[in-house]
Amino acid sequence: MKFSRASDRMAVDTSTLWGVHDKASALQAAGEDIILFSIGDPDLPTLDFIVDHAVASLKAGRTHYSPGAGEVELRQAIADIETGASGKVTNIDQIVVHPGGTNAIYTTLSCFLNEGDDIVIPSPMYVGYQGLLGAIGANVINVPLDTANNFTLDVEAVKAAFTDNTRVLFINTPGNPGGNMISEKQLRELAAFCLEHEAWIICDEVYSMITFGQRHISLLNAAETLENVVVVDALSKSHAMTGWRMGWTVSSADTARRILDFGSGTVFGCCQFVQDAAAFALNNDEEYTRAIADEYRVRRNYALERINDIPDLSANTPEAGMFIMMNVEQVEPDGLAFAAGLLEHGGVSVLPGEAFGELSRHFVRLSLTHPVHIMSKAFDRIERYIESL
Ligand SMILES: Cc1ncc(COP(=O)(O)O)c(C=O)c1O
Known part of the structure; x- marks a missing residue:
């Protein structure tokens, strides 16, 4: 039987780019200590x-x-x-x-x-x-x-x-x-x-x-x-x-x-x-949305501080939103390889920048979806992973 052209176009294999996230989710579900930075789903509950x-x-x-x-x-x-x-x-x-x-x-x-x-x-x-x-x-x-x-x-x-x-x-x-x-x-x-x-x-x-x-x-x-x-x-x-x-x-x-x-x-x-x-x-919601934005700003600032302290890493300074793009070029030019290595050796899952297009291949995206005390643990692991290379 034949499928439509639209269905053919939708049948894209995304397993490479989402592979790190999928593997990380499976490991976490199996009880492993994994920190997920790879998906843009807020950790905060609906009020x-x-x-x-x-x-x-x-x-x-x-x-x-x-x-x-x-x-x-x-x-x-x-x-x-x-x-x-x-x-x-x-x-x-x-x-x-x-x-x-x-x-x-x-x-x-x-x-x-x-x-x-x-x-x-x-x-x-x-x-x-x-x-x-x-x-x-x-x-x-x-x-x-x-x-x-x-x-x-x-x-x-x-x-x-x-x-x-x-x-x-x-x-x-x-x-x-x-x-x-x-x-x-x-x-x-x-x-x-x-x-x-x-x-x-x-x-x-x-x-x-x-x-x-x-x-x-x-x-x-x-x-x-x-x-x-x-x-x-x-x-x-x-x-x-x-x-x-x-x-x-x-x-x-x-x-x-x-x-x-x-x-x-x-x-x-x-x-x-x-x-x-x-x-x-x-x-x-006025107070609530302001509080959410303030929380993301605290997390963004913390992430930037930690990234800037790690030699060979850099990042953009987002003016809004829930994400930071971390430039890993000096460590590993391919964000996908970096993400796979970080999950395997550091237990932290990030999304390869290539998911957003070729131009961001040397980045990985971190979602600001954890409070600072968990981010702190994750950045310690990132630091150790980079030192080990
Ligand atoms: C830029 C942008 N547009 C749209 C969406 C999708 O929004 P929704 O979950 O409301 O479908 C997202 C979700 O991550 C997004 O980042």
């Missing part, structure tokens, strides 16, 4: 007040179909947040709720791209995009970020990468894996350039609430018009709610209707009780 609200909602019978665009209360909470953050009034008819950021991105890309269309994406890029782009069959044109300079974006390089066939520019700020932030001026310039070229600009902002100093600037703020703009956000990271699958898109009302048509046809609405809890979280 009790959010869980309690979901339970109350379940008990109140909120277990039925929900409108395709999402529950009004949740869309209003999102619209209020976006209005507060961008200073531009956002209405609920601009919001569509999706089961997670990943699905929000897939639905949006599906509305704009045909098989074979060009999409421009800065690289290194979040590893999860590859599957979505494979499903759609888009032709990816990667534009290098400056990995030696905190993964900064070169707007002129993005412009130069456009072809007559480019339908979408897809950016991510704050970025994963680099923790870089794109400035308001750059966002405005890119949005205007895309409009001129009749291209969409989609901005993945799922780390918008985890910033360490300067405030996140949304593409919604920066763009002169929303005619060609979609912003994606989610609760997964900012609220330690990865398993709840809750994300959304913000766009013009016209674009939202098209995203809604696709989303309704393929997902048919999100869980009512999850949406109730999400709305409650967004309406009551």
Whole structure:
């Protein structure tokens, strides 16, 4: 029997890049003392007040179909947040709720791209995009970020990468894996350039609430018009709610209707009780999200201190997010070999930078998903492993 081209494209063997993480997880499950730095799932639990609200909602019978665009209360909470953050009034008819950021991105890309269309994406890029782009069959044109300079974006390089066939520019700020932030001026310039070229600009902002100093600037703020703009956000990271699958898109009302048509046809609405809890979280979370960002900043600072103390290692200084890219080139030019050796001899699991693209091959990514006392133990092991080489 034959499978579709989309299925063929999705059947990618990721075992090499995820091999270290998979092996580490198996060893940990078997009782070995392994420290996992290789996955971006917050160690912090979802707060009790959010869980309690979901339970109350379940008990109140909120277990039925929900409108395709999402529950009004949740869309209003999102619209209020976006209005507060961008200073531009956002209405609920601009919001569509999706089961997670990943699905929000897939639905949006599906509305704009045909098989074979060009999409421009800065690289290194979040590893999860590859599957979505494979499903759609888009032709990816990667534009290098400056990995030696905190993964900064070169707007002129993005412009130069456009072809007559480019339908979408897809950016991510704050970025994963680099923790870089794109400035308001750059966002405005890119949005205007895309409009001129009749291209969409989609901005993945799922780390918008985890910033360490300067405030996140949304593409919604920066763009002169929303005619060609979609912003994606989610609760997964900012609220330690990865398993709840809750994300959304913000766009013009016209674009939202098209995203809604696709989303309704393929997902048919999100869980009512999850949406109730999400709305409650967004309406009551200010202190909590600040505390989460502060905790990640403490961890980032600690990791940088330790990395800078180890000869032959260096790292970027992320301005946001949950990750640090550790440059291991002086120790071992291939991040995959470094990661495999560190797991075998040090019991610490990190993700090879190659997972995010060729350009970050000499890096490994560390997730800031452990408190400092565990990070301390992990860095002692990293130090010992490097000394042993
Ligand atoms: C940049 C980026 N976008 C999207 C996602 C996926 O978010 P979700 O878990 O809400 O699908 C992730 C998850 O790691 C991410 O890092």
